[in-house]
Amino acid sequence: MARKAHALEIRLEAFDRNNFDGLTKIDNKWFPLQPGMQWTYEGVTREGNKRVPHRVVQTVTDLTNVVNGVRAIVVWDVDYKDGELQESEIVFFAQDKDGNVWQLGELVEIYEEGEFVGAHAWIAGLEGASAGIMMKADPQLGTPSYSQGYAPAPVNWSDRAKVDQIGQKSCVPSGCYKDVLVIAESSTKEGQDAKQLKYYAPGVGYIRVGWKGRQEKLREKLELREVGKLTPDALAKARDEALAIEKRAYLYGRTPPVELTQSATDTGGQ
Template sequence: MAVGLCGPESALHFDRTAFPASPRIDNKWFPLTPGMQYTTTGTVTSAEGDTERTVVHSVTGLTKVIDGVKTQVLWDRDYADGELVESELAFFAQTESGDVWLFGEYPEEFEGGTFIGAPNTFLSGISGAQAGIAMQTEPRTGTVSYVQAHAPAVGFLDCGAVFKEHEPVCVPTGCYDDVLVIDEHNPLEPQVGHQRKYYSAGTGLVKVTAEGGENQETLDLVKAEKLSDAQLQEINQQALTLDQHAYQVNPDYATTPKAEVATQSSGGK
C-alpha cells in the first residue's frame, strides 16, 4: 500500500467492488462520454526554445479490463510542431460514489514519424503499479493531497491537490465562471515542477499551466465536439489497432485481456 506517497493521509484505498460491472464516467469535472473529442493547443518553452503543442483527446467506445476492473479507454494523440510524438491509450473507471480512477497508460513514442517504443507503460496491478484517483467526487480546497497513480518501475507518481475553486477562465472555446484548479506534481522528479489543470463542470479540462520546472507548458481547449457514429467507429478501430500493437511491444500489457468495442454510437449523425 502507498502510505504517504503524497503526504499525510494520502494512502491509496483500492477496492475493486466499488466499481460497476460496466464503466460509466459522468463525474461533472471529468466526464468521459464515448464519441466526444477535445483538442487543446499551446506552447512548451524550454532551454532549446518554444515548441507548438497540440493534443487530441478522443473518448473511445472501447473498454478494457485492468486489475480486475472494466475501464473506459481514452485515446490521446500528442503533436509537437505538427508532428506526432506520442499516441497513448489511458484507462479510467469511476466508482459508484463518483471518484474517477486512472488504471494505467500505454504511451507509444514517435520520432520523425517512426515508432521508437513505449517505455513509460504502466498498468495497475502489474510490476507494483497502483491505480489512483484522477478526479474526486467532491473536490474541495483545504483537503489533503491524493495519489493519482503510482508506478515505481517507470518512476511515475502523480500527486494531486485542489488548488482553487470558483475561478473564472477564458479560453478559445469560451469563458467559464466556476472552474476547479488541480495542482499536480511528481515528487520523484522535482525538476519538472508543477502543472495546474483547470476543469469546468460538464466540460472537463479547459486549460493547463506550469508552475516552476525546466519546461513551461501551457494548453488551452480550442475545440470540444461530438463525433458522428462513423467517426467514433473509426476512432474505435484505430484505438483497437494500438491496443493490439501493445501486445507485441510490452510484456506486461500482453498479460491483460484485449480491449473490446462496447459503444459504436455517439448519438451523433
C-alpha cells in the same frame, strides 16, 4: 497502503474493486467521459530555450477493458509538437460508486520525426503498479493531496494532485467558463516545487493547462480550442487507432482484450 520508491514515501489510494458497479458510465461533474467526445487543445511547450507549438487531441472511444478487476473506459490521446506526432497513447479510466474517477493505467507510444522509437506502459495490478484517482467526486480546498497512480522503475509514474483553487473564471478559444476548479499536479521525479495546473470547467473537463514553480521544462500552456462529439465514422477511426495500439502492446498478453461498450454493440458498432 504505502510503498517506498527513490527513498521517498509514495502514499497510495485505497483501491477496492468491489466499490465499482461494473458500468462504464463516467459522469463526474469535473471529468465526464462520454464515448465519442473529443477535446482539442493548442498551445506551446518549452524545449530548451525554444517555445514549440503543441497540440493535444483527446478522444473517448467506445471501447472498454477490464483492468485489475474493474471495467474501464479506453481514452485515446494524441500529442503533437511543432506539427509532428510525438506520443500516441491509450488510457484507462473508471468511476467508482462514490463518483471518483480512477486512472488504472496507460500505454504510451513515442515517436520522433514521425517514426516509432519506443513505448512504456503501466497497468494497475501488474508489475507493482497501482491505480490512482484522476478526479475526486467532490474536490475541496484544504484537503490532502492524492495519488493519481503509481508504477515503479522503469516507468517511474508517481503523479499526485491537490485542489489549488475553486470558483475561478477562465476564457479559452472554446468559450468562457465559470466555477472553474484548478488542480495542481506534481511528481516525485520532478520535485514538489514543479506543478502543472489543470483548469476544469463543470460538465466539460479540463479547459486549460498551466504551471507554477521554477522548473522551466514544465512551462507548458494549453487551451481548449474545440470540444464536440464525433460522427460514427470518425469514432470508428479512433477505435481502430486504439485497437492498433493495444495489439502492439506486449504487456497486454496478460490482460483481457478490449471490448466494445454495450451501447456500441447494440448499434452494430456505429
